[in-house]
Amino acid sequence: SAVISQKPSRDICQRGTSLTIQCQVDSQVTMMFWYRQQPGQSLTLIATANQGSEATYESGFVIDKFPISRPNLTFSTLTVSNMSPEDSSIYLCSVEGSPSTDTQYFGPGTRLTVL
Amino acid sequence: KQEVTQIPAALSVPEGENLVLNCSFTDSAIYNLQWFRQDPGKGLTSLLLIQSSQREQTSGRLNASLDKSSGRSTLYIAASQPGDSATYLCAVELPGNTGKLIFGQGTTLQVKP
Numbered sequence: 278s279a280v281i282s283q284k285p286s287r288d289i290c291q292r293g294t295s296l297t298i299q300c301q302v303d304s305q306v307t308m309m310f311w312y313r314q315q316p317g318q319s320l321t322l323i324a325t326a327n328q329g330s331e332a333t334y335e336s337g338f339v340i341d342k343f344p345i346s347r348p349n350l351t352f353s354t355l356t357v358s359n360m361s362p363e364d365s366s367i368y369l370c371s372v373e374g375s376p377s378t379d380t381q382y383f384g385p386g387t388r389l390t391v392l
Numbered sequence: 393k394q395e396v397t398q399i400p401a402a403l404s405v406p407e408g409e410n411l412v413l414n415c416s417f418t419d420s421a422i423y424n425l426q427w428f429r430q431d432p433g434k435g436l437t438s439l440l441l442i443q444s445s446q447r448e449q450t451s452g453r454l455n456a457s458l459d460k461s462s463g464r465s466t467l468y469i470a471a472s473q474p475g476d477s478a479t480y481l482c483a484v485e486l487p488g489n490t491g492k493l494i495f496g497q498g499t500t501l502q503v504k505p
Contacts, residue, residue: 281435308491319481319495320436335492369435373491379424379443381493383436 279304279372281384289390290360297356298387300370305350308373315366326353360391394419398482398496405472406504413467413499415482420460423485426493427456427467430479472503
């Protein structure tokens with residue numbers, strides 16, 4: 278299995294500012310993803326973080342709002358830009374453990390509150 | 393567009409009961425189906441994964457079944473314990489081994505001592 282850490286674990290931010298969330302995996306993985314969990318809701322996929330190329334965004338999410346970096350096979354960042362209270366959510370990164378298992382592993386999440 | 397629904401939204405049972413959580417999906421074209429557990433304030437823990445060609449998977453007191461043709465999966469928990477209290481999420485992976493998961497809303501389970 279893969280062990281994933283995220284930083285920060287939580288933050289309170291002011292409207293109009295940006296926050297960068299880091300995701301670190303203890304092994305090299307091909308597939309890495311970012312999800313959002315709004316209060317009382319389930320998880321929604323934001324984007325697939327591609328190593329060495331631009332992220333692939335899902336419908337309703339754009340690069341200007343959620344820029345993503347993936348410099349190598351163990352690390353990725355998600356930035357939430359120009360934040361508003363509607364961005365208050367838990368942001369989680371996930372990886373696919375290995376091609377043979379297809380099991381996905383999730384980080385502990387970053388709880389973001391925007392005032 | 394794939395949609396995943398979980399029923400019931402919440403469930404409260406006494407310790408020791410066997411219980412079933414339900415998950416349905418609208419498009420039978422899936423790569424696999426996964427059940428996760430989420431504890432308050434925590435990330436997700438993978439419980440079981442069923443490939444699209446499989447019918448069920450078992451791990452300890454947990455058994456998950458998959459009926460792709462009817463778009464249904466069930467998670468059976470035997471002899472429930474207070475430590476099983478959590479939110480259980482069902483997710484289907486879109487075809488093509490994309491790794492992209494579509495989640496249901498979850499069932500919040502409380503097991504009372």
